[in-house]
Structure formats: C-alpha cells, structure tokens
Amino acid sequence: MNHPVSRIARRLPLALAAGFAATMSVAVDAAELRAWNIHPEGYPNTVALEMFAEEVAEKTDGEITVQLFNGGVLGSQPDAIEQVRLGALDVGQFNLGPMGTSVPATNAVSLPFIFKSIPQMYRAMDGEIGDLIGEGMAEKGIVALAWYDSGARSFYNSERPINTPADVEGLKIRVMNNDLFVGMIEAMGGNATPMAFAEVLQSLQTGVVDGAENNPPSYESTSHYEAAKYYSLSEHLIIPECVCMSKRSWDALSAEQQDIVKTAARNSAESQRELWSARQEESMAKVKAAGVEVNTVEDKAPFQAAMAPVYEQFLAANPDMVELVEKMQAAE
Ligand code: BDP
Numbered sequence: 001m002n003h004p005v006s007r008i009a010r011r012l013p014l015a016l017a018a019g020f021a022a023t024m025s026v027a028v029d030a031a032e033l034r035a036w037n038i039h040p041e042g043y044p045n046t047v048a049l050e051m052f053a054e055e056v057a058e059k060t061d062g063e064i065t066v067q068l069f070n071g072g073v074l075g076s077q078p079d080a081i082e083q084v085r086l087g088a089l090d091v092g093q094f095n096l097g098p099m100g101t102s103v104p105a106t107n108a109v110s111l112p113f114i115f116k117s118i119p120q121m122y123r124a125m126d127g128e129i130g131d132l133i134g135e136g137m138a139e140k141g142i143v144a145l146a147w148y149d150s151g152a153r154s155f156y157n158s159e160r161p162i163n164t165p166a167d168v169e170g171l172k173i174r175v176m177n178n179d180l181f182v183g184m185i186e187a188m189g190g191n192a193t194p195m196a197f198a199e200v201l202q203s204l205q206t207g208v209v210d211g212a213e214n215n216p217p218s219y220e221s222t223s224h225y226e227a228a229k230y231y232s233l234s235e236h237l238i239i240p241e242c243v244c245m246s247k248r249s250w251d252a253l254s255a256e257q258q259d260i261v262k263t264a265a266r267n268s269a270e271s272q273r274e275l276w277s278a279r280q281e282e283s284m285a286k287v288k289a290a291g292v293e294v295n296t297v298e299d300k301a302p303f304q305a306a307m308a309p310v311y312e313q314f315l316a317a318n319p320d321m322v323e324l325v326e327k328m329q330a331a332e
Contacts, residue, residue: 032065033249035091036080038072038197043221044279045093045148045241046070048272052243055264064257066091076196078177085141087248095150095241096133097176105136108324110180111314112307113300115238115328118151122273124331125240132324143245145265149276150215152235154297156224157211158204161295162232165189165306174200174212183310184236188303197222204228213237217276220283225292234297243268 035053039046046068053066074080074089077098083089085102100107108114108129115121124130125147134144155162157171169189175181177194185192193209203209204227211228213236219225243265250258288294297303315322 030063031252032067033090033245034074035066035068035093036072036074036084036089037068037070037093038077039093039218040071040221043217044272044275047275048148048268049093049243051271052264052268055267056261059260059264060257064253064261072198076198078196081142084244084246087141087246090246090249092244093148093241094244095176095239097178097181097237097239099137099142100178100180103137103140103142104318104321105133105139105324107178107180107314107318108133108321108328109239110178110237111311111325112184112236113304114325118149118238120331121238121240122147122149124328129324129328129331137242137244138247141247143247143250145243145245145262146269148241148243148269148272150239150241151217151276151280153213153215153237153239154231154233154235155211155213156219156228156231156292158207158228159210159230161230161293162234163295163297164299165302167232171211172209174203174209180310180314181237183313184307187306187310200224201227215280216283216287217279220286225287225290229292231287231292231294232297233294234300234303236300236303 033056035049037046037049049066049068053068057065075083077094078101080089080092081094081099081102084092084094096106096109100110115124125133130144130147137144155168155173157173159171160167162168165188168185170191172191172193173185174195175185175192177196182192182194193203195203195209200209200212201222201224204212204224212224213234214222214224219231225231245261253261284294315325
C-alpha cells in the first residue's frame, strides 16, 4: 500500500484518525492535533500555546504534534467550540464566555462581578470550582486541560466615559455570544449586539456599534482603541480561558500521552499568566500614548446593584447552578 495508515491518519483530526485506525485495526502511533486560537502572533496566549506545542512534541518524541491556527482562521469562537465538541478540531484556546450556550456549567464565570479579583479567580479555578466547571465541560465533550488568564473586561466606546450604569444607557454595545451578556447590557439600559470577535473593528468604525468591552490586551491587539477612544475600567467580567481538548481526541490518547499533554498545558498556563501581566501593562501604556481617555470606575457598587435582575433570572432558569454560584460568591 502506498498510503500507510499512519500517514493518512496524520492529516486527520485525532478523533477521526482514531476512528479510522480502529476500523482498520491499526493503532494510531502518530497524530497531529489541530489547534484553534483566535489571537495573533506575539499575544500572550499564542506564545503560551507555542510553548505547549513544543513541549508536547518534545516529550512524545514527535509522536504527537500540535499545529496552531492563529487569528481565528479556522472560524469564529462559537463555531470552533462546537467543532471541538464534535472532534472535528482537536484543541481550542477558548474564553469560557461564549461556551455557555453549549456548556451551561461555564455560565457561572460569565456572571458579572462574580469574582472579586483576579487572584480570587485563580484560586477558584485552580481548586474545587475549576474542577466542577471542568466536569460540566467533560459532560459536553470538552476536556479542560488548563486555565489561562484573561484579566478583567471593561467598557470602551466612541461616545463618552462610563462612570455609572446610566452612562451605558442608549449605547449600542457589542458582546460575546451569550444571552447573559445581552441581559447585562440591557440591565443598564444599553442595546447589546452579540457578534463574532472578528467583526467588531469594522462595526466600531462604521458605527454599527458604539462600543464593546474587553481586557486591555485585546482592546489593544485588535486596534479597537483606534475606533473607540473612551476606555472605562469597570472590570465587570473576569472570565477565565482554557486550553481545551476534544474529549474524542483525548480518549484516543494513551494514559501516558494524556499525562504529557495535560502537563504541557499546565506549564503553558503558568507562562501565560506571567506573559499576561506584562502585556496588560504594555497595552495600557500603548493605548494611553495613542490618546485613549482612560478612566477608573471609582464606585462599582451601582453596577453590581444593576446586575441583580441578571442573577435573579439566571438562577431562576438554572436552579442546578445555585449551589455553585453561592460557592463562588463565598470564595475568599
Ligand atoms: C478576548 C478573548 C477571546 C474572545 C474575545 C471576544 O481572549 O477569546 O473571543 O475576547 O471579545 O479577550 O470575543
């Protein structure tokens, strides 16, 4: 045969390759994992994913390689999440925000102001709360290998600084794909538009939306700061991200390979968190130098109070989440 199975299998996502090999009764001894990433080269998450890929290749002696597709070239995040669930993509570096529609457990971290600080988020995600959310993800076909930092998201727009919830009134704000974020904006009297990340810049430039919300590195790396010059540090969402693997791809690995992949992801997360803090500062300096008007929201209490209906509706619709949310609120 001039097409050895291992060579054909190499070109397929691992989950499909494993199925293929099974029908042929041949073990997959080499696989290339296709990994989705929305960020550009040089972004902390991209650099950390490169480290992940390097470690996996090195520790498996090249048996498992990771091919990174940066800049969202393989499609939008909501689509990529579905593809990872189905095993059409092996790996995804996802924000948990847009995962809520297919993995309800992740919605807990998308509640505005649920975490009090980034260190608290780390402790929660690296402990029991992260495990519980990871279990919910596994039930839906996604293995959470490690948690990445995504800082805190704040509002930016082209109209005015935001200091109180009333300042959001009447603004058209782009949000990530999740009804929770629509509710969050509506609770302040704004108009929410869920939209793919790749479309935001043009929508800001053409006035389809007045603003959006994101952490400093993404506000800067996307050039959104050039179109929306008021950046108001409301820090209303602290949503972690994951290095995620399709459960199908994961199940096709040997226990030893799984161990290598997981360890590599965790090591990359340690690096990502360091790279992240440095980049946050650089991004803030860059946008300020470009003339962005940055204001700190001094009093977050009115924003938190405005979120009461968001919590009420969410908990009424998801009684099974009450315990987890209470645990998160009580966490130190
Ligand atoms: C960035 C996240 C990325 C999201 C993006 C967004 O890292 O995963 O897609 O925000 O707003 O901070 O869509």
